[in-house]
Amino acid sequence: MTFAIGVDIGGTKIAAGLVSEAGELLKRESEPTPDDSSTIPKIVAALAERLAGDEKIVGVGIGAAGFTSTDRTTVRFAPNINWVDEPLAEQVSALLDLPVVVENDANAAAWGEFAFGAGEDTDDLLLVTVGTGVGGGIVHHGQLYRGGFGVAAEIGHMRIVPDGIACGCGQHGCFEQYASGSALVRNARERVANGDPGTDALRALADGNLSKITGPALTDLAHDGDELSIELLADLGQWIGEGLAILASILDPRVIAIGGGVAGAGDLLLGPVVEAFETHLPALSHRPQAEVRLAALGNAAGIIGAADLARTEPV
Structure with a gap:
């Protein structure tokens, strides 16, 4: 079985979890969202490393409140976090040496419900x-x-x-x-x-x-x-x-x-x-x-x- 890390970046909290390919949330951790948004990639990477432990991780998915680019690499605009054209996927991937995708938070939730929940x-x-x-x-x-x-x-x-x-x-x-x-x-x-x-x-x-x-x-x-x-x-x-x-x-x-x-x-x-x-x-x-x-x-x-x-x- 393979695992992925899911991250939900909100205005007050960054929540992350270790998720199986069957959609099971096996472990979960969170950190407060810092006032300095430039430190968010390091916080995401640290959460991912703690959650991964010895498991094989295939990638990291990040949901963020705001507009994201069509290639799922960049947060175009996130008013609650003061991001404009933030290359979030590149920043987190460089810290973890893993593939990273970035998606709007509601889109990510919709996909979760479609794949494993109400849909x-x-x-x-x-x-x-x-x-x-x-x-x-x-x-x-x-x-x-x-x-x-x-x-x-x-x-x-x-x-x-x-x-x-x-x-x-x-x-x-x-x-x-x-x-x-x-x-x-x-x-x-x-x-x-x-x-x-x-x-x-x-x-x-x-x-x-x-x-x-x-x-x-x-x-x-x-x-x-x-x-x-x-x-x-x-x-x-x-x-x-x-x-x-x-x-x-x-x-x-x-x-x-x-x-x-x-x-x-x-x-x-x-x-x-x-x-x-x-x-x-x-x-x-x-x-x-x-x-x-x-x-x-x-x-x-x-x-x-x-x-x-x-x-x-x-x-």
């Missing part, structure tokens, strides 16, 4: 990751779809509300401003700040500090039966479902998987998503309908997918 039974998958923002990855006819320039599936910046909420990308009304974990938390904090009815549980959670109202904490309250938290998750699901209907009209996937931190809400989120999706999908009664599922691999999807892509030639 194992299909050759057409759309993964939607709902966390701080909204990311996406597309697998079409068994191949990762990257677009003409390698930057496809930036679905979080699909504009759905003209002149809507300002987005960090410079536009207004982007999907992720309404359908993300950040939007969920923003709405919850606004309800408490405004003294809206039904906010008792959220107000107690905040205890005078609105920053204590987080996505996971709100989800826990919803699972415990707090009506406002359930309502807020349903509102979020409505936005997600409406966006999925637009995406399905364009991409026509067989399966849509919902991943990311907010997916931890389970059916409290999935139910409203599916309801809104079916309501807004054009000509519903005259077309095959994609199945909407929760992703299966959790926060390991990016690591597992990146590792598997290290075994695969770019297409």
Whole structure:
């Protein structure tokens, strides 16, 4: 059996794992993402060496939040890490003497779900990751779809509300401003700040500090039966479902998987998503309908997918 190293570089943490060819995450380690991005290649190499031990490693796959080049060698732009045209594959490969591929983090997660998770039974998958923002990855006819320039599936910046909420990308009304974990938390904090009815549980959670109202904490309250938290998750699901209907009209996937931190809400989120999706999908009664599922691999999807892509030639 051969092994590969998968790496997921985020704005706060660099997570890496030793992954078998069957998609098993055998070992996992992480380090904080440094303020000095120039040290990231050394951190990635050190994590890979620790994880590899005496095993034979065929390659290293790196998922990074941002635009990556078509040849999977360079991070073109990663705003959270201050990278522009960063030759990351070359830098890490020189330290490890191993083949290295670099891919967008959501693309890597989509490939992980396709190969070993929620998309194992299909050759057409759309993964939607709902966390701080909204990311996406597309697998079409068994191949990762990257677009003409390698930057496809930036679905979080699909504009759905003209002149809507300002987005960090410079536009207004982007999907992720309404359908993300950040939007969920923003709405919850606004309800408490405004003294809206039904906010008792959220107000107690905040205890005078609105920053204590987080996505996971709100989800826990919803699972415990707090009506406002359930309502807020349903509102979020409505936005997600409406966006999925637009995406399905364009991409026509067989399966849509919902991943990311907010997916931890389970059916409290999935139910409203599916309801809104079916309501807004054009000509519903005259077309095959994609199945909407929760992703299966959790926060390991990016690591597992990146590792598997290290075994695969770019297409």
